[in-house]
Structures are given as C-alpha cells and as structure tokens.
Amino acid sequence: MTTKGLADVVAAETRLSEVLGEEGRLIYAGYEIQDLAAHTTYEEVCHLLWYDDLPTAARLNGLRARFADALPVDGRVIDVVRQAPRHAHPMTVLRTALSALAFHDADAEDGSEEANERKAIRLTAQVVTLTAAIGRLQAGQEPVEPEPGLTLAENFLYMLNGRKADPISARAMDVAFILHAEHGMNASTFAARVAAGTLADMHGAITAATATLKGPLHGGANEGVMRMLMAIGSVEAAGPWVRAALERGDRVMGFGHRVYRTLDPRAPILRGLAEQMIGQDGSAVWLRISDRVQEVMREEMDRRGKRIYPNVDFFSAPVYSTLGVPIGLFTNIFACARMSGWTAHVIEQQRDNRLIRPGSEYIGGAARTVVPLARRG
Numbered sequence: 089m090t091t092k093g094l095a096d097v098v099a100a101e102t103r104l105s106e107v108l109g110e111e112g113r114l115i116y117a118g119y120e121i122q123d124l125a126a127h128t129t130y131e132e133v134c135h136l137l138w139y140d141d142l143p144t145a146a147r148l149n150g151l152r153a154r155f156a157d158a159l160p161v162d163g164r165v166i167d168v169v170r171q172a173p174r175h176a177h178p179m180t181v182l183r184t185a186l187s188a189l190a191f192h193d194a195d196a197e198d199g200s201e202e203a204n205e206r207k208a209i210r211l212t213a214q215v216v217t218l219t220a221a222i223g224r225l226q227a228g229q230e231p232v233e234p235e236p237g238l239t240l241a242e243n244f245l246y247m248l249n250g251r252k253a254d255p256i257s258a259r260a261m262d263v264a265f266i267l268h269a270e271h272g273m274n275a276s277t278f279a280a281r282v283a284a285g286t287l288a289d290m291h292g293a294i295t296a297a298t299a300t301l302k303g304p305l306h307g308g309a310n311e312g313v314m315r316m317l318m319a320i321g322s323v324e325a326a327g328p329w330v331r332a333a334l335e336r337g338d339r340v341m342g343f344g345h346r347v348y349r350t351l352d353p354r355a356p357i358l359r360g361l362a363e364q365m366i367g368q369d370g371s372a373v374w375l376r377i378s379d380r381v382q383e384v385m386r387e388e389m390d391r392r393g394k395r396i397y398p399n400v401d402f403f404s405a406p407v408y409s410t411l412g413v414p415i416g417l418f419t420n421i422f423a424c425a426r427m428s429g430w431t432a433h434v435i436e437q438q439r440d441n442r443l444i445r446p447g448s449e450y451i452g453g454a455a456r457t458v459v460p461l462a463r464r465g
C-alpha cells in the first residue's frame with residue numbers, strides 16, 4: 089500500500105528534534121524552541137545538535153574559534169561562484185559551490201565520525217561565507233572577508249552588507265538561524281540521510297539536501313512569500329489576491345505544513361522579530377500586508393474546514409527583507425541555518441546506518457513481448 093509523499097511514515101529514530109504537529113511544538117534535543125530562541129545563540133544550538141547538549145562557556149569559545157578559522161573560503165571555490173552566470177539562482181550557485189568545497193577539503197573522502205564532525209563545523213561556517221559572496225557578486229560587488237570576533241549571524245550580515253549590523257538586526261539574524269537549524273525528517277534532511285545511508289560523503293549528502301531545499305514547497309517558499317507580498321502590494325489588495333489564488337487552486341506560499349496542524353511555533357517568533365525591527369526599510373508595510381493575508385487565509389480556511397496555518401516561511405520573508413537581504417538569497421539563508429541540522433543528521437545516520445531503500449508498488453504494463461524495431465511501425 090503506497091503512502092503518497094511518505095506522509096506519517098516514520099523513517100528513522102532521532103535524538104535531534106521532535107516536531108509535535110497537533111500541539112504546534114518544536115523541541116531540539118529536549119529544549120523547547122521558544123526557550124532556545126530567547127536564551128541561546130546559534131553557535132550554542134549548533135553545539136546542542138552535534139554534541140547533544142548546550143556548551144559550557146569554554147566549549148562555546150572553542151567552537152566559535154573553530155568557526156572563525158573555517159569562515160574564509162578557498163579562492164578557487166569563490167571563483168566557482170564568480171564564474172556562475174549572473175542570472176543563475178543563488179541556490180543553484182550555492183549547491184555547486186558547496187559541492188566544489190570537497191575538492192579542497194583534506195577530509196572529503198574520510199567517512200569517520202571525527203572527520204564528519206570537522207566537516208560539519210567547516211561547512212556550517214563556509215555556507216555563510218558562500219551565501220554572502222553569492223549576494224555580493226550577483227550585485228556586482230566584490231566579496232567581503234569575514235571579520236574576526238563576530239558571530240556567524242553577525243558575520244553573515246557584515247560580509248553581505250559590508251558593514252556591521254546594529255544589535256537588533258544581528259540578534260534577529262541569530263534567532264532566525266536558531267529557528268531554521270533543525271526540523272526532523274523534512275524533505276532536505278531526508279535527502280541528506282538517504283545519501284548518507286549509502287555511506288556517500290558529507291559534501292555529497294549536503295549537496296543533495298541543498299538541491300532539495302530549493303523547491304517552492306520547501307525552503308523556496310520564503311522567496312515565494314516575498315514575491316507574493318510584492319505582487320499584492322497593499323493591505324487593501326490582500327483579500328482579493330488571496331481569494332483569487334485559492335479559487336485558482338493555487339497554494340498560498342508560507343501556509344500549510346505536512347506535520348503542523350496548528351500554527352508553526354516558529355512563525356510568531358519570526359513575526360516578533362519583524363515587529364522589533366519595524367520602521368527599517370519599510371518593513372512595516374510588509375508586516376501589515378502579511379497580517380492581512382493571515383487574516384484572510386484564516387477566514388477562508390475556516391470556511392473550507394481546513395487546518396492550514398502560517399509556517400516558518402511566512403514571517404521569515406519580512407524579517408529578511410528588513411535585514412536588507414536580496415529576495416533571491418532568502419532560501420540560501422535557510423540553507424545556512426539548516427547546515428547544522430543536516431550535518432547532525434548525516435552523523436546520526438552513519439553512526440547506526442542501514443541503507444534507506446523503500447519499496448514501490450508497480451502499476452505499469454504487464455506481460456509484454458518485444459516487437460522487432462523494423463516491425464514497430
């Protein structure tokens with residue numbers, strides 16, 4: 089019996105996170121997401137995912153130093169980004185550059201857990217540098233070298249904008265990284281685990297995950313939300329726009345989820361970040377349009393008897409827009425944060441591995457005999 093989309097199929101045990109869909113709760117290794125978002129930094133969450141607990145101050149300083157050492161990316165990989173056509177999607181460029189990192193990583197073909205841990209740390213830093221470099225080069229600007237002493241979130245904004253971010257923006261970026269770090273067996277993580285399950289290398293698994301995240305039904309939705317808000321253009325236009333989209337049978341980006349049957353717990357935290365930054369770069373208008381879209385979707389979904397609520401992508405759009413991130417880079421930011429979760433899942437998969445190979449239900453032609461080509465008409 090085929091389960092389309094593997095809905096409700098449990099594919100693995102994990103210690104990394106628990107997504108409670110009915111309750112709308114997200115827990116990373118025993119910690120509620122609201123607690124982590126309010127009281128930790130992204131670097132601490134990386135430590136939690138890789139080492140199964142939050143770090144002491146000494147271990148945090150050690151991890152930060154390893155991130156700092158890994159932030160500068162080999163010039164030959166930056167050249168891969170530089171040679172990509174300007175029109176290439178930033179996630180296509182990122183996927184290619186992440187794959188190219190393996191050419192210059194001495195651990196690339198070492199599948200030991202120690203090597204995978206080193207690669208997890210390097211990749212989680214390098215993806216930030218690569219994303220900023222992609223944004224700069226596609227804007228016709230030269231990449232900016234990482235600044236020592238900054239966190240990953242601060243360095244991302246520094247390398248992207250060429251100046252240090254204000255504390256509110258830096259904290260918003262850091263919390264956005266925390267919220268996007270890990271989410272159980274989502275499609276891109278599953279892709280990473282399938283690759284890891286063949287004992288393929290870390291860079292290969294991460295390349296598969298990055299390619300998967302790009303899709304508009306998954307990580308690509310945050311870019312879709314921003315383009316929707318821009319197409320709507322005003323609070324007054326939100327209702328007619330949403331209703332017309334639903335009448336066409338379109339999926340409204342940023343709504344719905346395979347697991348959550350109520351509000352995604354990350355959405356209100358992201359909305360709060362947007363509200364804190366309100367007034368910068370006209371974010372107020374995006375927030376007001378977002379709120380109106382949410383109201384109309386609530387009315388329409390209630391009328392249809394559907395439990396469709398905003399997900400993480402819905403309010404990440406106004407946050408990233410306010411941070412001055414180009415729309416095309418929105419999904420790359422998701423990849424920056426999820427790198428920690430993907431690498432943690434690769435390590436977990438290979439620690440107790442079995443090839444991931446589900447069955448399939450054959451519904452094709454039956455009992456056919458070859459007719460020689462000359463007689464096939």
Ligand code: SDX
Binds near residue numbers: 270306339342
């Ligand atoms: C992420 O899995 C994760 O954990 C992912 C993620 C993570 O952190 O890794 O949480 C991040 O990817 C969030 C999701 C981002 N995607 C979007 O915002 C794209 C829009 N959402 C939909 O495409 C949809 O909700 C999915 C893909 C997210 C979930 O799809 P499902 O579970 O396969 O549900 P479905 O498409 O079968 O829809 C069920 C019903 C349908 O109606 P009927 O055909 O039964 O009448 O709900 C409707 C759908 O039409 N529906 C929507 C809708 N989402 C579902 N209707 C309008 N707008 C939507 N967004």
